[in-house]
Amino acid sequence: MTVMTVTGSTSTRATGGAPALVAVAHGSRDPRALSTVSALLDRVRALRPGLPVHLGHIELNEPLLPDTLAALGDGPAVLVPLLLSRGHHVKRDIPAMAAASPARTRVAAPLGPHPLLVDALHARLLEAGWPTRPPRDAAVVLAAAGSRDPDSRTDTTRTASLLAARLGVPVLPAYASASSPTVPDAVRTLTSRGHRRVAVASYFTAPGRFATESTAAAPWIASSPLGTHPAMAHLLLHRYDEAVKADGDLKSRLLATP
Incomplete structure (x- = not known):
């Protein structure tokens, strides 16, 4: 897991004692993405009342991450990427934005891979009509965003193995961009192997262009993005807690919270 610490000054802004949780979304021109992420964070707040929870985007949507961090002043914060694998955004973009802010931050690991994601993927497939006892000719394409970073591919492949x-x-991983196979190619591969019923599992945190294009390629059923599934809120808090535990100063602030 990739966790990077960015040090700064001691907090002079109140955050209720606990480090703020800043969920970092990619951003999308699809208005459903922002509403979905906002609803997910409402679930997080309900699970842990009193924890300051904020949202920042890498691009395309407001608030942008630098603006969210600026509003926190020099307070402590844990940045949790709402991304499903390692890649350029997790390794470079988010840490760079954190380093340029006055806040004392720690960047948590991305959401995936993790068994809680498999819980959400399975549930979404069941909602789409996946049978409780799948036939022998069934198979799944795990449709992900894609990245040129080999670690991203490794993480997605791991999730595909857990789901299988x-x-x-x-379960064959496939990608909407920047990597191969594409979703249609993966469907053709599984069909050529005798799988007549091929489902597409949408491995996206929220609706958007990639998710829409991927599910359109499904020859059978296609699941919805992970969105506000309860496992997503629990996983977000799990990544937050991991990062706090790894940083002694943040942990002491959390333990001091009434």
Whole structure:
């Protein structure tokens, strides 16, 4: 897991004692993305009342991450990427934005891979019509955004393996951009292997162009993005807690919270 610390000055702005949780979304021109992420953070707030929870975007939507961090002043914060694998945004963009802010921050690991994501993927497939006892000719394409970073591919492949173990059928990772195979190519590969019923599992945090294009390629059923599934809120808090535990100063602030 990639966790990077960016040090700064001691907080002079009140955050209720606990480090703020700043969820970092990519951003999308699809208005459903912002509403979905906002609803997810409402679930997080309900699970942990009193924890300051904020949102910042890498691009395309407001508030942008630098503006969110500026509003926190020099207070402590944990940045949790709402991204499903390692890649350029997690390794470079988010840490660079954090380093340019006055806040004392720690960047948590991305959401994936993790068994909680498999819980959400499985649930979304069931909602889409996935049978509780899938036939022998069933298979799944795990449709992800894609990245040129090999670690991103490794993480997505790991999630595909976890999902295959859960479902008991082959799961082939595929990508909407920047990597291969594409979703249509993965569908053709599975079909050529005798899988007549191929589902597409949408491995996206929220609706958007990539999710829409990926599900349109499904020859059978296609699941919705992970969105506000309860496992997502629990995983977001899990990544926050991991980062706090890894940083002694942030942990002492959390323990001091009434």
